[in-house]
Amino acid sequence: MAIAGALLKLLYVLGGLAALWFTWRVLEWGWLSPRRLGRALRAQGLRGTAYRFPSGDLPEEVRLLAAEVAKPMPLLSHDISARVAPLLYKGVKDHGKVSMGWEGPTPRVILNDPKLVREVLSNKFGHFKISQLPANFIKMVANGLANHEGEKWVVHRKIINPAFHVEKLKKMLPAFTSCTSELIKRWEDLVESGKAREIDVWPELQDLTGDAISRAAFGSSLSEGRRIFRIQSEQVQLATHMSKTSLYIPGYTYLPTKLNRRVKANSREVEELLKGIITKKERAMKNGHGMETTSVLLTWALILLSKYPEWQDRARLEVVRIFGKKQPDHEGAHQLKVVTMVLYEVLRLYPPITFLERQTYKEIELGGIKYPPGVKLVLPVVTIHHDPDIWGKDVNEFNPERFAEGISKASKEAPAFFSFGWGPRICIGQNFALLEAKIALSMILQHFSFGLSPSYTHAPFPVSTLQPYHGAQIMLEKI
Ligand code: HEM
Known part of the structure; x- marks a missing residue:
């Protein structure tokens, strides 16, 4: 009896100590550290x-968005800044180009100054790391080069670099032209x-862009590639939803909610599909954001060229001068x-x-x-x-x-694009994306003239990339 009583007391003491430790940790995380x-x-x-x-400016950000x-x-x-980045815009307007806010208990400093942005991105002191999303977010959504640090990043970037070399891009060009040809054929039938x-x-x-990247990376395994990109797209949307709505409840992503279960099932499916078809270098194509970024670039390009027919005409004249009615090639693309x-x-x-x-x-x-260590630095491109x-x-x-004389002459404070x-982590796929966009845009300009439909509503919105919230309804006419 006496032993049982002593054990019970010990359990109470241990329980009390654990509760104290937990309270201290929560206090440190949510109160003392942010105050310091x-x-x-x-x-x-x-x-x-x-x-x-405990959630800092997050509820305000959700409300504003x-x-x-x-x-x-x-x-x-x-003039989209106030709409697509309301909190950053408000921060700069109310408190100056370098000002602070809070992402949960983490201080977030906005650096609205190209000089400081370049300094951070050139990372010459090795004092910054890619701001980390929750670990399981990375694993499920973007487990790749973009999320590695230090030695691991150097090794991965070296492995992946040759896949984006100019000679490799030339070999990918037929993938771009044949995918765009299929699109044009479909539109011509409509x-x-x-x-x-x-x-x-x-x-x-x-x-x-999903098809082009799959064909470039996965060769004939197009249907698996397409399925992967569809799932990856959904993953990004779900994870954005998770991170905005969970408002930093510790362990939220481990709860068996419907959303979390869906994200995990998607993650497993991608893993299964990938196991079957890709090699190390080909992985470069699926990590990061290749398909979605290029498709929004092309979508906004069609919207803007619809709004500005004089630029549409100028671009078409150039395309016809360089390629005539022939399919674009690599040399011609360089002259655009x-x-x-x-x-x-x-x-x-x-x-x-x-x-x-x-x-930091x-x-x-x-x-x-x-x-001090533990501060998020926001580099607000928009x-x-x-x-x-x-x-x-x-x-x-x-x-x-x-941009007539290139990026460095386009702004007063240069470069600010x-x-x-x-710096060292500049997009590895930028030449890939620009080549694909040039080819697709040239072929669309060769076959169609276009203008905005009356049903188009201008509503740029940042989901994971900057997207047209109500779609991009364009009136197409065969040339
Ligand atoms: C218009 C299209 C694109 C835009 C605007 C874009 C933008 C970016 C940006 C801003 C970064 C730097 C992120 C940072 O410093 O935190 C980046 C990195 C990266 N991008 Fe892109 N990207 C595009 C297309 C692509 C494509 C087509 C691919 C692959 C096929 C790709 C693969 C990557 C990878 C792997 C990284 C990480 C590089 C590293 O950490 O060393 N991107 N991209």
């Missing part, structure tokens, strides 16, 4: 929002001669100047990835401020791309001419 980090940053003059336990999604924008407005027909090009272009200027201007106004993130893990001085101090008064106008990132 917040004080350290404010003491150096950084302004911004105050920390709210939900309010914006309902509102259509004026058709000709490209559109009667002499009549314009409305097509929502957004899902069409998603399939096009107007098409390239148009694509850069589309990427400036509608960057597929609206912001990048890094996290050592103390680092940047722009006169010492950042607000930098829409800053009149950097691009001039016509910042919100569609003016591809600004970050659609593909910068």
Whole structure:
């Protein structure tokens, strides 16, 4: 009896100690650490929002985004920062170009200054790491180069690099032309001669870029490739939903909710499909965001060329001068100047990835401020791309001419174009994406003229990439 009583007491004591330890950890995570980090940053003059336990600015971000999604924008407005990145925009407007907010208990500093962004992305001190999403998010959605660090990243980048070499890209060109030919054939069957027909090009272009990347990477295993990209797309949407709605409830992603079960089932299916068909280098093609980023680039390009027929004509004239009615080739694609200027201007106004993130893990001085470990640095591509101090008064106008002498001459503060990132981790697929976009756009311009449909509603919205929320309804007419 006495022994049982003593054991019970011991259990009570151990339980009490565990409860104390747990309370201390929660207090440290949700209260003491944010207060410490917040004080350290404010003491150096950084302004911004105050920390709210435990989710920081996340509820406000969800509220602002939900309010914006309902509102259509004026058709000709490209002034999208307040809509697609409301919290970052508000932070910069209310508290300055370098200001702070809170992502849960983690301080988040916005660096709306191209010089600081370049400094962070060139990562010369090795003091920043790719800002980590929850570990199982990475495993399920984007287990690849984009999420590796240090030695592991160096090795992977080296393995993957040759797959994107110019000679390899040349070999991929037939994949791009044959996929676009199929798309054009389908559209030609839908559109009667002499009549314009409305097509929502957004899902069409998603399939096009999915097919092109699958064909380039997986050769004949097209159907498996397509299925993988469909699932990966759904994964990104589900995981975005998870991270926005879970509001940092620790362990939320392990709960057996319907959403979590679906994400895990998808993850298992992708693994099974991949096991069967791909080799090490081919993995490069599926990791990251290749298909979705290129399809939104092409979609916004068609929307903008619909709005600006003078640029559509200029681009078509160039395409016809270089390729005539023939299928585009690699050499010709290199001579496309107007098409390239148009694509850069589309990427400036509608960057597929609206912001990048890094996290400090050592103390680092940047722009006169010492950042302690554990601070998220937000590199807001979209607000930098829409800053009149950097691009001039016509910042919100569609003016591809600004890229006539290349990226470095396009802005006052140069370079300030970050659609593909910068420095050692710059997008490995940028030449792949630009070549594919040039080929697809050239072939569409050779076969169709197009304008916006009256049913098109201008509503850019950041899901995982910057997408047209209500689709991209375009009136196509055969030439
Ligand atoms: C318009 C199309 C694209 C855009 C706008 C884009 C944008 C970006 C950006 C901004 C980064 C840097 C991320 C960071 O620094 O945190 C990046 C990295 C990356 N991109 Fe892309 N991308 C595009 C197309 C592609 C394609 C087609 C592929 C592959 C086929 C690809 C594969 C990758 C990979 C693997 C990385 C990680 C590189 C590393 O960490 O070393 N991207 N991309």
